[in-house]
Amino acid sequence: MAILRLDAMVAIGVGEKGLPREVFTANLIPHKEGIEKKPFEVKEPVPFHSLDISFTEFTEALESEMGRAILRKTKDKRERAILVSVSLGSKEEQESSIKELRSLALTSNINILGLIKQRPKKLNPKYLLGSGKIKELIITALSQEATILIFDSELTPTQIRELGELTELKVIDRTQLILDIFASRAHSRDGLVQVELAQLKYLLPKLSGKGTSMSRLMGGIGGRGPGETKLETDKRRIGERISYLERELKTLGKGRKERRRRRGESQVPIISIVGYTNAGKSTLLNALTKSEVLAEDKLFATLDTTSRRLRFPREKEAIITDTVGFIRNMPLELMRAFRSTLEEMEDADLLLHVVDASDPDLEARIKTVEDILDEVELLSIPRLIVFNKAELIEEEVGINLSKKFEGLTVSAIKPETLKPLVEVIGKKLWAKGGLKPLDKNSS
Numbered sequence: 387m388a389i390l391r392l393d394a395m396v397a398i399g400v401g402e403k404g405l406p407r408e409v410f411t412a413n414l415i416p417h418k419e420g421i422e423k424k425p426f427e428v429k430e431p432v433p434f435h436s437l438d439i440s441f442t443e444f445t446e447a448l449e450s451e452m453g454r455a456i457l458r459k460t461k462d463k464r465e466r467a468i469l470v471s472v473s474l475g476s477k478e479e480q481e482s483s484i485k486e487l488r489s490l491a492l493t494s495n496i497n498i499l500g501l502i503k504q505r506p507k508k509l510n511p512k513y514l515l516g517s518g519k520i521k522e523l524i525i526t527a528l529s530q531e532a533t534i535l536i537f538d539s540e541l542t543p544t545q546i547r548e549l550g551e552l553t554e555l556k557v558i559d560r561t562q563l564i565l566d567i568f569a570s571r572a573h574s575r576d577g578l579v580q581v582e583l584a585q586l587k588y589l590l591p592k593l594s595g596k597g598t599s600m601s602r603l604m605g606g607i608g609g610r611g612p613g614e615t616k617l618e619t620d621k622r623r624i625g626e627r628i629s630y631l632e633r634e635l636k637t638l639g640k641g642r643k644e645r646r647r648r649r650g651e652s653q654v655p656i657i658s659i660v661g662y663t664n665a666g667k668s669t670l671l672n673a674l675t676k677s678e679v680l681a682e683d684k685l686f687a688t689l690d691t692t693s694r695r696l697r698f699p700r701e702k703e704a705i706i707t708d709t710v711g712f713i714r715n716m717p718l719e720l721m722r723a724f725r726s727t728l729e730e731m732e733d734a735d736l737l738l739h740v741v742d743a744s745d746p747d748l749e750a751r752i753k754t755v756e757d758i759l760d761e762v763e764l765l766s767i768p769r770l771i772v773f774n775k776a777e778l779i780e781e782e783v784g785i786n787l788s789k790k791f792e793g794l795t796v797s798a799i800k801p802e803t804l805k806p807l808v809e810v811i812g813k814k815l816w817a818k819g820g821l822k823p824l825d826k827n828s829s
């Protein structure tokens with residue numbers, strides 16, 4: 387019914403002589419927030435002659451309930467999303483990926499209405515989901531008045547179009563969600579250019595030229611895509627915009643190079659903080675240098691690099707840089723766009739790899755970060771793993787982790803726990819006792 391956009395249906399049975407027999411009715415039930423129940427009801431069949439429903443009253447009551455739901459919708463301007471997870475991987479992988487998708491959606495200020503998940507033996511190439519699940523998805527989305535479907539996997543242009551046409555909803559994938567968060571968080575000229583470039587490069591191959599699906603594709607979340615006015619621009623204009631942004635990025639890169647050269651000449655060692663998003667990198671930088679870089683319980687709070695001086699005993703100092711966090715399945719376009727930011731890490735004498743020690747998924751996340759470092763050819767720089775948020779775990783667990791990964795445990799929110807870390811950093815940067823700066827080519 388929902389697929390046919392019907393609110394109610396009545397079937398009248400016909401007896402032998404063409405006389406009416408039972409009457410069957412079924413109708414959708416308006417969704418009430420927080421109450422989990424079937425989105426429809428099927429009434430007991432009633433013999434035609436004892437049918438006693440006032441259809442006018444019945445429809446009016448239903449209408450007014452649905453009407454209230456519409457009213458609620460206008461009060462809350464956020465996108466109303468159904469998350470969709472289709473996975474061929476293990477159950478654990480799927481669950482942890484869903485958890486992360488939730489955080490991404492919450493970071494993007496999306497109202498999450500529900501989740502549809504499936505673990506098929508084989509993916510349905512057209513809709514990803516099997517036909518039964520697709521129906522469940524449509525009914526849930528309609529009854530809860532969803533405005534957007536967010537898939538926890540990358541969708542092909544055809545899948546986005548087909549799903550959009552079938553459901554009449556905006557359809558985005560995980561990559562677009564991440565790009566969207568970056569778009570809403572970028573502040574510096576550098577960041578803005580890098581993110582717009584990544585968005586356009588991601589969308590360009592997905593443009594099929596179809597009017598409606600194209601605007602659905604380009605709209606982004608709450609219209610935060612690459613801009614409403616650009617909806618009408620064709621591929622050629624997008625191509626032009628991409629070349630413009632690339633030139634712009636090059637110009638911006640020159641200034642950065644100059645800064646780096648001056649920094650290199652000053653012989654002050656450089657430490658780069660890297661790690662999974664939300665691990666506590668900015669909090670650690672703040673605690674170490676007594677500064678106030680924005681740190682919050684959101685994914686990708688930091689997009690722009692920030693450098694601070696870190697003082698050591700005996701007049702020594704280093705520059706410590708906070709950077710953008712990493713995430714599993716980091717969109718390739720984003721990685722490319724942020725290459726210039728990552729390039730800054732190339733100059734580092736030491737990478738502090740911050741890990742959230744309380745994260746049940748920490749080993750997989752360490753690997754994700756190391757894989758990305760490998761991809762951008764930074765694995766040759768000396769690294770030190772720092773297990774943060776140590777006050778949230780048992781001491782023994784922390785000790786074992788430190789042993790296994792030759793790392794250290796700290797609590798960035800408890801500055802008194804940082805002393806051993808500063809000592810180890812000092813030892814790694816300066817040969818024991820001496821003041822000689824680390825030879826950059828020896829590592």
Ligand SMILES: Nc1nc2c(ncn2[C@@H]2O[C@H](COP(=O)(O)OP(=O)(O)OP(=O)(O)O)[C@@H](O)[C@H]2O)c(=O)[nH]1
Binds near residue numbers: 669
């Ligand atoms: N319990 C606890 N929470 C911490 C600690 N360090 C950081 N946090 C919290 O973890 C959350 C993320 O911290 P951030 O410093 O913003 O993390 P980040 O790694 O910079 O994250 P992004 O910039 O978003 O990639 C914040 O809510 C911090 O308050 C810690 O030692 N213990």
Ligand SMILES: [Mg+2]
Binds near residue numbers: 681
């Ligand atoms: Mg940060």
